[in-house]
Amino acid sequence: MDTQHDIALTRALAEVPGPLPLSGVIHLAIPHTSRFTVVGNHLAQHPELSLTAIGIGVHIQSLPAGSQVSIKALAARFAEGETTIAAALRELETHGYLHRTRERLPNGRMITRTVFCNRPGALLRGGAVVPVTVAPVTVVTPVAPAPVLAPEPTPVPEEAHPPVRLPSRIAPKPPRRPLPLxxxxxxxxxxxxxxxxxxxxxxxxxxxxxxxxxEELVPGAAAWLERGAHPDAIRHALTTELPQPPKYPAKIVRHRLTALLPPPLPGSQELAPVRRTPVTPFQTCEGCDRAFRSPAPGHCRDCRAQYWEAA
Structure with a gap:
């Protein structure tokens, strides 16, 4: 089987038009006749999406309407964990491919409506769309408007069909904390x-x-050293449990220098022991054996009053 496969591959390469590149990938474009999905290069080669987000986006686009694409459903299908899959879905939401909203059915039950758009740019430009609304997944595929063959119908006022706006679930990012100085x-x-x-x-x-x-991060590390942090402790805080693979090392170091900054060392006054108020001890009355507080042994107040009256 391997020999036959190699022979078929050699024949196919011989039919590729033009000279073959000396390095890089060589494409054998064999037309599909069934079970295929058209994926735009804007998704397959997206400059900001991670490889996991691109793969999950292509997978969701290949599924029929009504398929389960929740975090748990995808985690049961692929080797990636729920945390990785959740982060990839958030990336797709950020770039407009995925929209998830909570809706209430007539019977009062709440559901999550998931919409995947294969061309977010065309949706924002107001291109024609062909919706397939099978809950809980709605796949929206923008297509070019078809030529009009029949007479145009009577125009309907624009107010009768207001534009559908998908709610945005992108929360604004909090401002980045400044580097300590x-x-x-x-x-x-x-x-x-x-x-x-x-x-x-x-x-x-x-x-x-x-x-x-x-040069940019020097003030942050200097703030740690000024507060008495040992270089080994700083190094341990910056290099322990790094994300794999770390995409932006400088951003990781900046975040840890800012978020893990220790407080200044306390002074000698703050570390001085707390002075306690002296407590007067208990004594036993020599006249009635009653307990009372006094710095020295003797008689309680009642016994002293009786002795004064007798005197």
Whole structure:
């Protein structure tokens, strides 16, 4: 079987028009006759989507309407975990491919309406769409408007068919916290912080920082050193449990320098022991054996009053 496959592959390559490239992929474009899905390069080659998001987007687009595409359904189908799949679905939502909304049915039950659009750009431009509304998945496929062969019907006022707007589930990102700064960035602090940041790749090969990255992050590392943090403790905080693979090492280091900044060391006054108010001890009355508080043994108040009256 392998020999036959190799022979067939050699024959197919011989029929590829033009010279074959010396490196890179060579495409054997064999036309599909059944069970195929048309996927736009804007999704397959999206510059901002992760490979997981692109794969899940292609998978959802290939499914028939009504298929289950929840996080648990996809996690049961693929080897990726629910956290990875949830992050990929959020990416597709951010770029307009996926829309998930909560709707209430006439019987009062709440459902999640999932809409996947294969061309978000065409949807935003107001192109014609062919909707397939089989709950809980609705696949919207924009197509070019067909030529009009019959006489045009009587125009309907625009108010009768208001445009359908899909609700946005993209929450605005909170502003990024500023990088911590030392009270005074001395030359000694700058030199120590720069050396610490440049040395991170020895302990975590993934954290390769450029010279510009090191220069930008020096104040944050200097703030840690100024607060008395040991270089080994800073290095451990920046290199432990890194995401795999780390896409943006400088952003990871910046986030940890900002979010994990320790408080300043307390002074000697804050660490002084708390002074306690002295407590007067209990004594036993020599006259009635009653307990009372007094710095020295003797008689209680009632017994002393009786002795004074008798005197």
């Amino acid at each position: 030392p009270r005074e960035l001395t030359s000694e602090l700058r030199r120590a912080a720069s050396a610490l940041l440049a040395d991170l790749r020895r302990h975590a090969p993934e954290l390769v920082l450029s010279e510009d990255d090191v």
